[in-house]
Amino acid sequence: MTRxxxxxxxxxxxxxxxxxxxxxxxxxxxxAALLERCDVVGGQAxxxxxxxxxxxxxxxxxxxxxxxxxxxxxxxxxxxxxxxxQVKQYSDDIKKFGFFxxxxxxxxxxxxxVPISIMLRVFLFSKDFGNKMVYPLILxxxxxxxxxxxxxxxxxxxxxxxxxKLWDYDPVTLLPNLPTNHAKGVTVRTGAEVSGVPSxxxxxxxxxxxxxxxxxxxxxxxxxxxxxxxxxxxLRILGQQATWREKMVLGGAAFYDDIxxxxxxxxxxxxxxxxxxxxxxxxxxxxxxxxxxRNSTHFAGSWTLVVILARC
Numbered sequence: 001m002t003r004x005x006x007x008x009x010x011x012x013x014x015x016x017x018x019x020x021x022x023x024x025x026x027x028x029x030x031x032a033a034l035l036e037r038c039d040v041v042g043g044q045a046x047x048x049x050x051x052x053x054x055x056x057x058x059x060x061x062x063x064x065x066x067x068x069x070x071x072x073x074x075x076x077x078x079x080x081x082x083x084x085x086q087v088k089q090y091s092d093d094i095k096k097f098g099f100f101x102x103x104x105x106x107x108x109x110x111x112x113x114v115p116i117s118i119m120l121r122v123f124l125f126s127k128d129f130g131n132k133m134v135y136p137l138i139l140x141x142x143x144x145x146x147x148x149x150x151x152x153x154x155x156x157x158x159x160x161x162x163x164x165k166l167w168d169y170d171p172v173t174l175l176p177n178l179p180t181n182h183a184k185g186v187t188v189r190t191g192a193e194v195s196g197v198p199s200x201x202x203x204x205x206x207x208x209x210x211x212x213x214x215x216x217x218x219x220x221x222x223x224x225x226x227x228x229x230x231x232x233x234x235l236r237i238l239g240q241q242a243t244w245r246e247k248m249v250l251g252g253a254a255f256y257d258d259i260x261x262x263x264x265x266x267x268x269x270x271x272x273x274x275x276x277x278x279x280x281x282x283x284x285x286x287x288x289x290x291x292x293x294r295n296s297t298h299f300a301g302s303w304t305l306v307v308i309l310a311r312c
């Protein structure tokens with residue numbers, strides 16, 4: 001991106017809003033417009049109404065917590081207070097984890113392809129350190145029951161790779177405190193659906209924007225475009241403009257289930273998982289670095305979690 005770029009951020013979920021906020025922190029370099037097809041921003045963080053007589057709560061965000069509490073109580077696991085940073089107990093493991101990250105980086109791709117569960121045992125980390133400090137970090141990838149099988153290189157990339165980094169390693173606390181981010185100056189346009197991209201090149205991009213309320217469609221010019229939507233939606237928007245690299249990388253974003261449904265029955269919990277397949281970590285995650293910036297197009301993603309950290 002160059003100075004004073006006019007950037008279109010497609011998608012108003014957590015990824016798009018985070019990207020727009022980052023751009024807005026540099027008003028001398030960027031002018032950002034956030035385009036969201038729904039009438040509100042927030043993506044998966046928003047609430048939708050439910051049939052209160054059928055599901056008990058009137059909104060999904062209220063109901064998820066209530067049903068989860070009831071389910072865990074029913075099976076003998078009441079909610080308890082938790083410590084997010086169990087520093088003293090795992091101080092030796094935390095210090096050794098820095099060397100672990102370097103070792104994986106130095107031996108890429110050989111040791112990097114080995115599942116994280118095996119490498120933690122090879123480096124003699126305590127079992128609790130893996131369960132309570134390392135695996136929860138991998139859950140941010142949406143790995144679910146594939147967490148222990150994620151390649152060690154992915155974990156190393158989350159700390160070291162400039163394109164994938166989520167955290168800076170801290171030898172004392174493992175994860176440092178994150179700064180507060182405040183941003184202003186983004187033009188937010190709800191009800192603006194990007195249905196396609198008629199043209200794009202290294203000189204700019206023209207997304208086709210449809211006004212959901214009126215149905216009017218216009219081709220708008222921007223210097224850069226950031227697709228902050230699901231991988232299959234990105235391919236649909238790009239259409240014939242999608243390159244072979246984008247088709248190969250984005251086409252590998254496969255899930256166990258494409259739809260999440262809130263249930264309160266035990267059979268559903270036992271049979272259904274919403275998580276990435278192993279191909280996602282071998283094909284999509286490392287391949288994204290080869291897509292960014294080509295044809296004035298960038299990509300942004302996020303991990304949206306529902307975490308219950310409370311007590312009755």
